[in-house]
Amino acid sequence: MSQISQVPNRIANILINALKGGVVPRVGLEYITVGRAQEIEAILRDIEIIEEGGASFRFIVGKYGSGKSFLLQTIRNYATAKGFAVVDADLSPERRFAGSKGQGLATYKELIRNLSTKSKPDGGALPLILEKWISGIQTAVKAQCDVSGDEFDALVERQIFAVAGSLEGMVNGFEFAKAVAAYWKAYRQDDAAMKSNVLKWFRGEYPSRREAREDLGIHFIVSDETWYDFLKIFAAFLVGAGYKGLLVVIDELVNIFKIPHSVTRANNYEKILTMYNDVLQGKASHIGFLMGGTTQCVEDRYKGVFSYEALRSRLAEGHFSTDGVKDLSAPIVRLQMLSQEEMYILVEKLLNLHAQLYNYAPSLSHDDLVYFLTVEYNRVGAETHITPREIIRDFIELINILHQNPQKSAAEILGGNSFEMAKGGLSDEDIHSEFQEFEV
Numbered sequence: 262m263s264q265i266s267q268v269p270n271r272i273a274n275i276l277i278n279a280l281k282g283g284v285v286p287r288v289g290l291e292y293i294t295v296g297r298a299q300e301i302e303a304i305l306r307d308i309e310i311i312e313e314g315g316a317s318f319r320f321i322v323g324k325y326g327s328g329k330s331f332l333l334q335t336i337r338n339y340a341t342a343k344g345f346a347v348v349d350a351d352l353s354p355e356r357r358f359a360g361s362k363g364q365g366l367a368t369y370k371e372l373i374r375n376l377s378t379k380s381k382p383d384g385g386a387l388p389l390i391l392e393k394w395i396s397g398i399q400t401a402v403k404a405q406c407d408v409s410g411d412e413f414d415a416l417v418e419r420q421i422f423a424v425a426g427s428l429e430g431m432v433n434g435f436e437f438a439k440a441v442a443a444y445w446k447a448y449r450q451d452d453a454a455m456k457s458n459v460l461k462w463f464r465g466e467y468p469s470r471r472e473a474r475e476d477l478g479i480h481f482i483v484s485d486e487t488w489y490d491f492l493k494i495f496a497a498f499l500v501g502a503g504y505k506g507l508l509v510v511i512d513e514l515v516n517i518f519k520i521p522h523s524v525t526r527a528n529n530y531e532k533i534l535t536m537y538n539d540v541l542q543g544k545a546s547h548i549g550f551l552m553g554g555t556t557q558c559v560e561d562r563y564k565g566v567f568s569y570e571a572l573r574s575r576l577a578e579g580h581f582s583t584d585g586v587k588d589l590s591a592p593i594v595r596l597q598m599l600s601q602e603e604m605y606i607l608v609e610k611l612l613n614l615h616a617q618l619y620n621y622a623p624s625l626s627h628d629d630l631v632y633f634l635t636v637e638y639n640r641v642g643a644e645t646h647i648t649p650r651e652i653i654r655d656f657i658e659l660i661n662i663l664h665q666n667p668q669k670s671a672a673e674i675l676g677g678n679s680f681e682m683a684k685g686g687l688s689d690e691d692i693h694s695e696f697q698e699f700e701v
Contacts, residue, residue, distance in 0.1 A: 267617070268289065268292050268614060268617060270617075270618060272288055272289035272292070273289070273614050273615075273617060273618040274618060275288060275289060276289045276292065276293060276614060277611075277614065277615060277618060277657060280611070280653050280654070280657060281654060281657040281658070281661075283650055283654060285330040285331050285333075285334050286334070287334060287337075287338075287382075287383070288338070288382070290331065290334055290335045290338055291335075291338070292610070292614065293607065293610050293611065293614070294331075294335055295599065295603045295604075295606050295607040295610070296599050296600070296603040297328070297332055297335075297596070300321075300332065300594050300596065301332070301335065301336070303590065303594065304319060304332075304336050304551070304594070305336075305339065307319065307549055308336075308339070308340055308343060308345070308508070308549065310549075311345070311505070311506040311507075311508070311547055311548065311549045312343075312345075312505045312506055312547075314546050314547055315546070315547075316539070316540040316543075316545040316546060316547070316548050316549060317540060317549040317550070318536060318537050318540040318541075318549070318550045318552075318592060319549075319550070319551050319552070319592055319593070319594055320514075320552050320553075320554065320559060320566075320576070320592060320593045320594065321333060321551060321552065321553045321554075321594050321596065322553075322554055322555070322556055322559050322560075322593055322594065322595050322596065323555070323556065323595065323596030323597075324555060324556060324598075324648065325555060325648065325650075326648025326649060326650030326651060327596050327597075327598055327648055327649065328596055328599065328649055328650075329512070329553040329554075329596060330512055330553060332553075332596065333349075333510050333512055333551055333553050336508075336510070336551060337349060337377075337508065337510050338382070340508045341377055341378055341379045341382055342379055343505060344379065344504060344505040345378075345504060345505045345506050345507065345508050346376060346377065346378050346386065346390065346495075346499045346504045346506075346507050346508070347376075347377045347378075347507070347508045347509075347510060348372035348373060348375055348376050348377070348492075348507065348508075348509055348510070349372065349375050349377075349509075349510035349511070349512070350368055350371040350372045350375060350510075350511055350512075351371075351511075351512045351513040352368065352511060352512070352513045352514060352515075352516040352517065353513065353516055354516060354519075355367050356368040356371055356516075357516065357517060357520070357529050358517070358528075358529045358532035358533060359485060359525075359528040359529050359531070359532050360485065360525065360528075360529075361525075363485055364485070365485035365486075365488055365532070366465055366483065366484060366485050366488055368488070368511075369465050369483060369488035369491065369492070370464060370465050370466065372492070372509065373387060373463065373464045373465065374464065376390070378390065378504070387460060387463060387464070388456075388460060390499065390502055390504075391441075391444050391448075391460075391502075392448065393502060393503070394498075394501070394502035394503070395417075395421070395444075395445055395448055397502070397503055398417055398420050398421055398424070399417055401420070402416045402417050402420060414449060417445075418445065418449075421441070421442060421445045422438075422442060424441075424501050426438060427497075427501070428441075428494055428497055428498060431490070431493065431494050431497065432487075432490045432493075432494075433481065433487055433490050433491060433494065434494055434497075436479050436480075436481040437491070437494045437498070439477075439478070439479050440459050440462050440463060440477065440479060441498070443455065443459050443477055443478075443479075444456060444459040444460075447459060455477075458476045458477055459477065462476075462477060462479065462482070462483075465482070465483035465488065465491075467482045467483075469482070470482055489532065489535065489536060492507070492509060492548065493539075493545055493546075493548060495507055496545070496546065496547045496548035497546065497547065499547070500547045505547075506547035506548060506549070507547060507548045507549070508548075508549045508551065509548065509549065509550045509551070510551045510553075511550070511551070511552045511553070512552075512553040512554075513553065513554070514552055514553065514554030514555075514558050514559070514566070515554055515555055515557075515558040517529045517530070517558070517566075518554075518555075518557070518558035518561065518564050518565050520564075523564075526564060526568070526569075527569060530566060530568070530569035530572055531569070533552075533566070533569075533572065534569065534571050534572055534575075536550055537572070537575065537592070541575075554566075556595070559576075559593065575592070576592050576593055598648070598649070599649050601634060601638065604634055604649065604652060605630060605631070605634060607649070607653070608630055608633065608634065608652070608653075608656045609630060611653065611656060611657065611660070612625055612630070612656075612660060615657070615660050615661075615664070619664055621664065624663065624667075625660070625663070625671055629671045632671065632672075632675070633655075633656065633659065633671065633675065634652070636675055637651075637652050637655060659671070659674060659675070662674055
């Protein structure tokens with residue numbers, strides 16, 4: 262069997278427990294990524310475009326359990342390692358793109374709460390980013406001028422206002438620039454309360470303009486109508502702070518599809534259209550959007566994204582794409598199920614990972630893995646309904662049981678009848694022949 266590189270036990274434990282629970286882990290995905298080479302390559306090209314000052318917008322579409330969230334997290338981890346800042350959120354009934362009860366603002370709050378960088382991969386990176394930016398300006402001023410005291414502070418402040426001033430040409434950029442300057446003053450004076458208030462403002466947590474005006478002298482707050490504009494300003498600011506750009510990752514689009522009221526759904530799709538048009542028309546810079554959803558929530562003509570004609574006409578495929586040949590530069594990336602060969606490689610990786618975590622020599626043979634997969638793929642309805650998530654869950658359950666009951670064999674756990682059913686009447690020689698492509 263092939264071996265995976267040594268994985269830190271903390272990461273191995275997170276991977277095994279998350280996958281067993283049907284949850285996509287936020288770390289360590291590079292150790293178990295299988296397949297998706299073309300899709301990943303296409304999206305990484307988008308990352309390069311964002312770094313160069315452009316923008317991108319993609320829908321990642323597939324059935325439940327097909328690996329949408331896995332792919333989104335893989336790209337998220339790649340982007341932070343590359344020097345990008347990433348914000349991510351799952352939509353829910355309380356978090357949408359627009360709504361009458363502040364659902365758009367709730368999405369913005371979740372995104373900023375989850376703001377991540379390479380040195381702060383688990384979210385909450387906003388204070389770090391602001392202080393890194395200020396520290397970077399101080400270092401640059403020291404390198405250029407041999408001054409200290411009030412003169413040094415004045416030069417740093419002038420540079421900070423120059424950078425902040427470059428944001429003022431953007432929608433709501435003036436207020437953003439004032440908040441940046443307020444943070445610098447609080448930083449210089451070591452005013453923890455003021456820094457906390459500025460962070461609260463950036464996070465969209467001020468309930469009224471009056472309170473923001475009293476605390477900060479800023480006559481504006483992030484709202485349901487303005488939160489998207491703030492993401493664009495954040496992207497410009499982050500580049501000024503030394504990052505490559507901003508990647509916005511939004512999953513669970515199905516929660517827009519589930520909205521019962523057609524007008525509310527249309528308002529949400531209108532917001533998506535605004536983002537999409539900004540990207541294509543060059544109105545957004547250094548920012549990328551990845552949105553994950555099921556095929557139905559995108560293509561359904563009654564409630565899905567395609568129910569909004571302006572989006573359907575922009576996103577629908579042309580006449581030449583087929584199941585076997587796809588345009589990977591199209592705005593919708595459709596995920597096919599992992600092949601049986603790719604699933605074999607994945608379960609082998611998981612077996613080695615589990616063995617390393619619990620410090621034992623793997624007892625499952627190549628034939629055992631083949632039998633396991635054959636049983637899974639021969640379940641009733643598996644051809645159209647089985648997903649990698651289900652196979653992974655079953656496999657981790659199998660190896661957990663075998664580890665906890667070393668006197669048992671895989672045949673005993675799966676059941677002799679399952680093995681006979683898996684063989685389908687074939688001889689052992691036929692089985693070896695049929696699955697020889699699994700040899701790695």
